[in-house]
Amino acid sequence: MVNRLANKVAIVTGGISGIxxxxxxxxxxxxxxxxxxGRREAVGKQVAAELSQQGEVLYLKQDVSEETDWQKVVDTTLATFxxxxxxxxxxGIGGANKLIADTSLDEWxxxxxxxxxxxxxxxREALNRMDKGSIVNVSSVLGIITPMPGVGSYAASKAGTRLLTKAAAVEAVKTGKQIRxxxxxxGLVGTDIVSDDLKNALQASDDVIPAIGEPADVAKAVTYLASDESSYTTGSEIVLDGGTLAGRQ
Structure with a gap:
């Protein structure tokens, strides 16, 4: 299909690599x-130049943990488009791959x-500054299960993302905002954030992982949630894990 997102303006954080x-x-x-x-300016400009062959794209440097960076990104987006x-x-980042007992406060x-x-x-920025639209938060299957040690901080952050999503969806409905x-x-997707140790641990576990997923597999689900086709979908989660959850005892 084409043009499901025609006339829509999207911000994709961490949009210069992987998923x-x-x-x-x-x-x-x-x-x-x-x-x-993204934070890597040289890479961001290069990727934007590459993607511009497909359509209108703009790269903006951003550290998502910085409130001022968010304001600049949103201000520039609205002023431009x-x-x-x-x-x-x-x-997102993958964490230190350490046991909780060995994780420093700075790493956490x-x-x-x-x-x-x-x-x-x-x-928060989207709820305050979008007229209507769609927010898609990238969590992880590790925000639902924790099948191995060494993912404590990452799993906690992604579980928090899962419930933040649901809370925001409810608030949007209750306050009359047309934002889903x-x-x-x-699950296991072939990107730089997935270390070889984590790949090996997951593939050696009892979970059903028939193959490592591709970023494009995830992108298709995000496009659905971003489009008007999902107009009745909010506060929901889509799991893309090759059967990992379904195969657990």
Missing amino acids: GKAIAQDFLAEGATVVVT GHWDILVNNA QQVMDINLTGTFIGV VNSIHP
Whole structure:
């Protein structure tokens, strides 16, 4: 399908690599104008130049844990394009891959600042500054289950994202805002955020993981939630995990 996102303006955080880049590509293919953000300016400009062959795209440097960066991104988006319809809170880090007992406060806080607080600020900005639209928060299957040690901070941040999504969806409905808020929960996807140790641990576990997913698999689900096709969907979660949850005892 094409043009499901025609005339819509989207902000995709962490949109310069991995799942975020795949989401931006799919959005452009469906007719959206896309603002991609990320901390690596050189990479961001290069990716924006590449993606501009598909449609209108703008790169803005952003640290999602910084409130002032969010304000600049939203201000620039509105000033440039006149409206804002879609937010994808995708930016995130994987954590220190340590046992909770060995995790420092700084390591814990860094994960929370980017994965959870960054998502909170984005959701708050969208609820206050979108006229109507869709917010999609990228959580993880590890926000629902924790099948191995060493993912404590990451899992906690993604579980927080899951419930933040539901709380925001309820508040939007109760306050009469025409904004839907949903989350997606990928399983093992082949991106830089997934370390070799984590891949090996997951593939050696008892969970059903027939194959490592691709970023494009996730992007298609995000496009559905961003489009008007999902107009009756809010406060929901889509799990994309190759059967991991279904295969648990």
